Amino acid sequence: MACTARRMFEILEPICLVTYFADECNEELAALGHRTYWDGYFASRAAPLGRVPAQVVHAAFYSFADGEAARHIPSAWETIPPEASVAARERGSAASVRRILGDELADSPGLVRAADLTTKAATSAPTEGRVMYAGMRTLPVPSDPVARLWHSATMLREHRGDGHVAALVGARIGGTEAHVLSALAHGIHPPESFGRIHHLPKERLAAVMDGLRERGLVDSDGRFTDAGRETQQRIEALTDELAAQPYDALSPAELDELVAELEPITATLLAAGSQ
Numbered sequence: 001m002a003c004t005a006r007r008m009f010e011i012l013e014p015i016c017l018v019t020y021f022a023d024e025c026n027e028e029l030a031a032l033g034h035r036t037y038w039d040g041y042f043a044s045r046a047a048p049l050g051r052v053p054a055q056v057v058h059a060a061f062y063s064f065a066d067g068e069a070a071r072h073i074p075s076a077w078e079t080i081p082p083e084a085s086v087a088a089r090e091r092g093s094a095a096s097v098r099r100i101l102g103d104e105l106a107d108s109p110g111l112v113r114a115a116d117l118t119t120k121a122a123t124s125a126p127t128e129g130r131v132m133y134a135g136m137r138t139l140p141v142p143s144d145p146v147a148r149l150w151h152s153a154t155m156l157r158e159h160r161g162d163g164h165v166a167a168l169v170g171a172r173i174g175g176t177e178a179h180v181l182s183a184l185a186h187g188i189h190p191p192e193s194f195g196r197i198h199h200l201p202k203e204r205l206a207a208v209m210d211g212l213r214e215r216g217l218v219d220s221d222g223r224f225t226d227a228g229r230e231t232q233q234r235i236e237a238l239t240d241e242l243a244a245q246p247y248d249a250l251s252p253a254e255l256d257e258l259v260a261e262l263e264p265i266t267a268t269l270l271a272a273g274s275q
Helices: 002-021 023-032 037-049 054-061 082-106 109-122 131-137 145-170 175-185 202-214 226-242 245-249 252-271
Strands: none
Touching (some): 002 245, 037 082, 082 109, 082 145
């Protein structure tokens, strides 16, 4: 089932990425009054948790540097209710998926079936220890098939993300350290140039790299050691294992059907760069 979880992550991820790479979601959030992309990001993604303080959002999101959540939470909610932000996120994301797919594919029986099966998986797993997933589970499942597919794929993404955080905590890898390992795994060198962390203060990045060197995970040139590569691979394997449970709700035939129905959807989204 870990292999299934990895395959489903690969095939569902392009559906989720429209939220971050396409225009419609950002436009919907800006229309509400969010001043920046990151105001809208934090406000809409954290909204299912309720009006929690920045410390809770920081803990749940995990991968952001100290203070980044506090620059947006709770100020992003002071004039715009969380409920409005999360609704705008759904509207914009579904609009992006529909635009990229085109009406023929978006209105096809295959997409409806894919939405139904994805929702069956996404609403089946226990929520214990899954903070972001549990928050998403409190939201109503949309009736529109395109919106339902995006919503359920995003639930599964947050479920996987919660498990990834658990794997990172177990390996004693912090959020910034995780970005360094991910950058190296993707062939980015120096890893400090990775887009998710390059903006951080140089002294902060230097301290992170020094800590990884002291643990023997990167070498003097900032590249993986054997121990570092093994640690990164072990985290990914455990993430896959922890992400498998939702798919227990689907029979082997349903899993095969879901993959078959998602493949043309994913291929179209990938061809567009989910933009």
